[in-house]
Amino acid sequence: METRRAVLRHVSGALALGMGGLNFATVQARAQTPKRGGTLTFAISAETPHYDPHGSDTYATLHFAAPFYSTLLRFNLSKFPEVEGDLAQSWTVAEDLTSYTFKLRPSLKFHDGTPLTSADVRATYERLRNPPQGVVSTRKATFDDIGTIETPDPTTVIFKMKNLNASMLEHFASPWNIIYSAKDLAENPAGPRTRINGTGPFIFVEHVRGSHVSGRKNESYFKQGLPYLDGWKGVFTLQAAAMLNAVQGGQVLGEFRGISPAERDRLVQAMGDKIRIEESSWTLNLLVCFNVEKKPFDDVRVRRALCMAIDRWGGSQGLSRISTLRAVGGLIRPGSPFATPESELVKLPGFSKDIKKSREEAKKLLAEAGVPNLKFTLHNRNLAMPYTPAGIFLVDQWRQVGVEVEHKQFDTAPYLATMNAGNHEVAIDFSNLFMDDSSLGLAKYLSVTRAPENRSRSNDPELDKLYDDHLRERDVEKRKAMIRAFEKRLFEQAYQQPLLWWHRIVATHKVVMGWKMSPSHNLGQDLAEVWLNT
Amino acid sequence: MLRYTINRVLLAIPTLLGVAILVFLMLRIVPGDIVEVKLRGDGGAVSQETIEMERHKLGLDKPLVIQFKDWMVGVATLNFGKSMWTERPVMEEISLRLELSLQVAIMATIFAVLIAIPLGTMAALFRDTWIDYLMRIATIGGISIPAFWFGMLIMSALLAAFNWLPPITFTPIYVDPIANLTQLIWPALAVGYRYCAVTARMIRSSLLEVLNEDYIRTARAKGVYERLVISRHALRNALLPAITVIGLEFTFLIGGLVVTEQVFNLNGIGMLFVQSVSRNDFTLIQGMVMLIAAFYVFVNLLVDLLYAVFDPRIRYW
Numbered sequence: 001m002e003t004r005r006a007v008l009r010h011v012s013g014a015l016a017l018g019m020g021g022l023n024f025a026t027v028q029a030r031a032q033t034p035k036r037g038g039t040l041t042f043a044i045s046a047e048t049p050h051y052d053p054h055g056s057d058t059y060a061t062l063h064f065a066a067p068f069y070s071t072l073l074r075f076n077l078s079k080f081p082e083v084e085g086d087l088a089q090s091w092t093v094a095e096d097l098t099s100y101t102f103k104l105r106p107s108l109k110f111h112d113g114t115p116l117t118s119a120d121v122r123a124t125y126e127r128l129r130n131p132p133q134g135v136v137s138t139r140k141a142t143f144d145d146i147g148t149i150e151t152p153d154p155t156t157v158i159f160k161m162k163n164l165n166a167s168m169l170e171h172f173a174s175p176w177n178i179i180y181s182a183k184d185l186a187e188n189p190a191g192p193r194t195r196i197n198g199t200g201p202f203i204f205v206e207h208v209r210g211s212h213v214s215g216r217k218n219e220s221y222f223k224q225g226l227p228y229l230d231g232w233k234g235v236f237t238l239q240a241a242a243m244l245n246a247v248q249g250g251q252v253l254g255e256f257r258g259i260s261p262a263e264r265d266r267l268v269q270a271m272g273d274k275i276r277i278e279e280s281s282w283t284l285n286l287l288v289c290f291n292v293e294k295k296p297f298d299d300v301r302v303r304r305a306l307c308m309a310i311d312r313w314g315g316s317q318g319l320s321r322i323s324t325l326r327a328v329g330g331l332i333r334p335g336s337p338f339a340t341p342e343s344e345l346v347k348l349p350g351f352s353k354d355i356k357k358s359r360e361e362a363k364k365l366l367a368e369a370g371v372p373n374l375k376f377t378l379h380n381r382n383l384a385m386p387y388t389p390a391g392i393f394l395v396d397q398w399r400q401v402g403v404e405v406e407h408k409q410f411d412t413a414p415y416l417a418t419m420n421a422g423n424h425e426v427a428i429d430f431s432n433l434f435m436d437d438s439s440l441g442l443a444k445y446l447s448v449t450r451a452p453e454n455r456s457r458s459n460d461p462e463l464d465k466l467y468d469d470h471l472r473e474r475d476v477e478k479r480k481a482m483i484r485a486f487e488k489r490l491f492e493q494a495y496q497q498p499l500l501w502w503h504r505i506v507a508t509h510k511v512v513m514g515w516k517m518s519p520s521h522n523l524g525q526d527l528a529e530v531w532l533n534t
Numbered sequence: 535m536l537r538y539t540i541n542r543v544l545l546a547i548p549t550l551l552g553v554a555i556l557v558f559l560m561l562r563i564v565p566g567d568i569v570e571v572k573l574r575g576d577g578g579a580v581s582q583e584t585i586e587m588e589r590h591k592l593g594l595d596k597p598l599v600i601q602f603k604d605w606m607v608g609v610a611t612l613n614f615g616k617s618m619w620t621e622r623p624v625m626e627e628i629s630l631r632l633e634l635s636l637q638v639a640i641m642a643t644i645f646a647v648l649i650a651i652p653l654g655t656m657a658a659l660f661r662d663t664w665i666d667y668l669m670r671i672a673t674i675g676g677i678s679i680p681a682f683w684f685g686m687l688i689m690s691a692l693l694a695a696f697n698w699l700p701p702i703t704f705t706p707i708y709v710d711p712i713a714n715l716t717q718l719i720w721p722a723l724a725v726g727y728r729y730c731a732v733t734a735r736m737i738r739s740s741l742l743e744v745l746n747e748d749y750i751r752t753a754r755a756k757g758v759y760e761r762l763v764i765s766r767h768a769l770r771n772a773l774l775p776a777i778t779v780i781g782l783e784f785t786f787l788i789g790g791l792v793v794t795e796q797v798f799n800l801n802g803i804g805m806l807f808v809q810s811v812s813r814n815d816f817t818l819i820q821g822m823v824m825l826i827a828a829f830y831v832f833v834n835l836l837v838d839l840l841y842a843v844f845d846p847r848i849r850y851w
Binding site: 048134136194208210211235238242245246250251252411412413416420 | 566570583587621686797798799813850
């Protein structure tokens, strides 16, 4: 495991620097002494449906809730993907990975004044892995391998594993696993959907629906001297144009999810050296997803033909100029330690650089399947960036093999609900990760009986076995080979396939200091170390 | 007049009942399931049992007739129920947003009326002169240019000229009048331009018609000052059709600010409507539709009553 983590650390560090994750100005700025005070106003381009990250898969929930809460561990963004303690002061992992013991910091307190003890951590993780009736936990499968949670004293938590999971420590650092009060959960297990009581650097002030959310400094925050800000205000700007205007006009000082290249260029042109641009590859991709329960997508030839008709390499060049889509890659973020190298990727179905030959083969497969003039509906999200250009691109790609596609876009909630209920034919889905570890990256493609987020609704025991074996494997090279085998099987069956990986561009006013760029927009949003250089 | 008003108010009851039945049934016909969207709409994998529990909690497992009866009983006591999404009272969800949209609509109306009356009058009085042509160009522009685009122009101009934008979070007028007006004057101008153009054209054509009436000729023949002829006789009568337009445009604004609200990032009723529809939040949509319908009825009644004020020949008994 040490070897695997070392590889992750070194390669990601090189990536961060190589991709401009940190520029000289930023490094220089961070060397300054932080100033205290002020209110950071930033844009959140979508409003959270509720306050509970345990049951959410959208950044809108995290950018809203993260400043109010803490997690057991968290990622150290300066040394990503290294983990560091958040509520945990120290931890030990059994050599055979059968148990994880966390020692909590002393004198932790929730915002309502009640102390945080190991019982709260246990209640939180029990809720995550085994949610009571009426509670949604989208992280249930992640913590399936935990056997028991013990709390020998108020500052010690021991997780005893029923199955070995080589990536468990990284999962404890997931930004979604925020710690709730056991007392609150006992009163109302679904309470966190509507009420906020955390231990984070900021205390909840108000949420004006459709307008904004705000927080004020937690004077009793457990990290000495933090936070620097007096408060923050997240403004819901649902339209990109309104958000850009607000940044340009100084109404908000940034948006931490990401903007498109065209939006970046507009801001740079208008604001010159007042705006800071940071870029990185992104742990996010768009997927082409076929619902195998619907005809003719139950036929592997149809799915494979449609995957093979897509010119990803050409599309990457065109789409990267107008959207946040950029890199061609397999199941793991291109350039990260476990990613499939380009030389191997091009041999997989759907990734050939000879698109003419690929499309000829696709036409043959469609004819063989008895659907040479296929028509279907592409289910998509109505977010301009990058869903709309991706949808238009796909419609055009499939038109070139004689397939007629109706492109339908929906608001986020009905878009996800339709897919989760299995009412789509073909959809543009997404894989939203917070790290590069394959235990997270591959989980979405497990049988739907195990992974409800698998919106192709496929059941494939072979994939499940490959995943489980790889999860227990601690040797890096063997693990890589297992990932390749998983990817090959998935792409040959073509249940779903990445279209392109995203490229993250974050624009902030130069007065915003201490915020750290990372390959995931889910990380680093507690704002504890952010300060304003005004 | 009082009897007429009472009659009209009573007549509004079957109108609103018809609206209630229509909106209730239409929302049940359209595809989509609020519970699915609510529990699975942000990626959650939820068991069918949980879905059924939520459906039961929201009363969606009851027969339609019972659901309608429950809702109607609530409406009769001005209790519009709770939002199925946020579980907060519908009236609470609507109130702050209605306040904003109503203020924009009122400001747009004031702006439109203050400019449209002199503009339309001047154009009619100086028919086929450069003043008239200028007014016609300006009003055609107002009718042709979508309000959201004009709004974007305003924003771009403010950014380019002053590198400044109005605030994007709402401050009620009773909290900080300056901040409130600084924010809302711009969207009011954006939607008010069209409003003003429509009203000015109506006043112009109406005034031209009135100026050819016999009573105007009579007044002039009697030697009444031209200023009085215009203000007391002509304009007063010419305003009658304009009042209808003003009333209709005002009610249209309340529900029709959707795109303009997005341009200015306003948290108004239009934005709420769009969000509610996308989430299939039945109770909230029903509440808003009923509110807007009641508003239409009220404004139409007000317009009819204003007719009597402006035209002494009109009497309601």
